[in-house]
Amino acid sequence: AAKQAGKNRLCLFDAEADQHARGVLKSVDDIRSGLARDEFVLFYQPKVNLKTGECIGVEALIRWQHPEKGLLAPGLFLPLIEQHELGVQLGQWVIAEAFRQYMLWQQHDIQMAISVNIAANHLQQANFAEQLKQICHQFPAVPPSMLELEIVETSALQDIDYILGTMKSCAALGVTFSLDDFGTGYSSLSYLKRLPISTLKLDQSFVRDILTDIDDLAILQGVSGLAEAFKLATIAEGVETDAHIKKLLEIGYYFGQGYGIARPMPAEQFPIWLTNRTIAKAGLLDY
Ligand code: C2E
Numbered sequence: 340a341a342k343q344a345g346k347n348r349l350c351l352f353d354a355e356a357d358q359h360a361r362g363v364l365k366s367v368d369d370i371r372s373g374l375a376r377d378e379f380v381l382f383y384q385p386k387v388n389l390k391t392g393e394c395i396g397v398e399a400l401i402r403w404q405h406p407e408k409g410l411l412a413p414g415l416f417l418p419l420i421e422q423h424e425l426g427v428q429l430g431q432w433v434i435a436e437a438f439r440q441y442m443l444w445q446q447h448d449i450q451m452a453i454s455v456n457i458a459a460n461h462l463q464q465a466n467f468a469e470q471l472k473q474i475c476h477q478f479p480a481v482p483p484s485m486l487e488l489e490i491v492e493t494s495a496l497q498d499i500d501y502i503l504g505t506m507k508s509c510a511a512l513g514v515t516f517s518l519d520d521f522g523t524g525y526s527s528l529s530y531l532k533r534l535p536i537s538t539l540k541l542d543q544s545f546v547r548d549i550l551t552d553i554d555d556l557a558i559l560q561g562v563s564g565l566a567e568a569f570k571l572a573t574i575a576e577g578v579e580t581d582a583h584i585k586k587l588l589e590i591g592y593y594f595g596q597g598y599g600i601a602r603p604m605p606a607e608q609f610p611i612w613l614t615n616r617t618i619a620k621a622g623l624l625d626y
């Protein structure tokens with residue numbers, strides 16, 4: 340599978356140098372107009388059961404179809420608006436768009452859970468749960484339990500008690516939570532104790548070298564034990580090769596996503612991917 344991943348590149352987001360050459364965006368106003376002109380789009384990356392190959396959901400990843408600069412990765416524009424009111428607006432757009440996409444796929448008999456990345460800053464907004472409820476009402480045909488929110492900690496969570504309240508309101512709707520890039524940044528073990536988290540997403544930086552780096556392997560094994568103790572699910576990011584899959588299965592990681600399985604793709608591509616891929620053989624995937 341990994342051998343084929345390069346052939347069929349739907350997007351060029353790993354070509355970071357290329358994007359920098361096009362010039363980094365400087366203006367919040369640019370992003371505001373982009374939103375007004377409906378230039379943002381979500382790509383979807385499958386999450387699979389590494390053993391069976393079954394697709395268990397997709398992660399929505401934002402891109403900006405910029406009129407002059409082309410398709411831009413989130414790293415080029417999200418940091419600009421992270422602490423800005425516009426970041427919250429864009430976050431709202433992403434959630435609503437995920438609901439809309441679920442509905443569209445549903446019309447083609449595809450019921451696929453969607454994970455949306457949500458900045459800690461956004462989750463901490465006073466009316467987060469209320470606004471989520473409104474989106475749910477806008478899409479009555481979509482079960483809110485299809486939504487998983489991946490908490491991205493671009494900053495530390497400020498008020499745990501407050502966030503706990505928000506998360507409980509969301510959980511009451513059926514929405515679930517995961518901690519993204521677990522083990523990096525600000526994520527803290529005390530969150531596991533206090534917040535209704537269902538899944539730990541292991542950052543790709545720990546997965547990349549598991550075949551050769553015994554420290555990364557130790558981290559993955561440790562987190563797996565932690566997850567078991569807290570009754571949490573785990574999913575590995577950055578699964579790029581069949582050797583990664585094999586090793587992950589050996590150490591008890593049964594779910595993963597990464598270029599070796601599928602790259603993030605436009606929404607209309609997903610049903611085709613879902614139909615075309617072949618099923619796993621003896622734990623090794625060959626899509
Ligand atoms: P993330 O949530 O950890 O998403 C994984 C990133 O790794 C994505 O980059 C994905 O394209 C990339 N990736 C997936 N598989 C592989 C692999 O096998 N190898 C490598 N090297 N990379 C892989 P992307 O789409 O550029 O997104 C970067 C980050 O931007 C995301 O990291 C997430 O933190 C943030 N992000 C993306 N979309 C949104 C959004 O709608 N809202 C917010 N708040 N953040 C978002």
Ligand code: MG
Binds near residue numbers: 489519
């Ligand atoms: Mg994520």
Ligand code: MG
Binds near residue numbers: 519520540542576
């Ligand atoms: Mg992540």
Ligand code: MG
Binds near residue numbers: 542
């Ligand atoms: Mg990551």
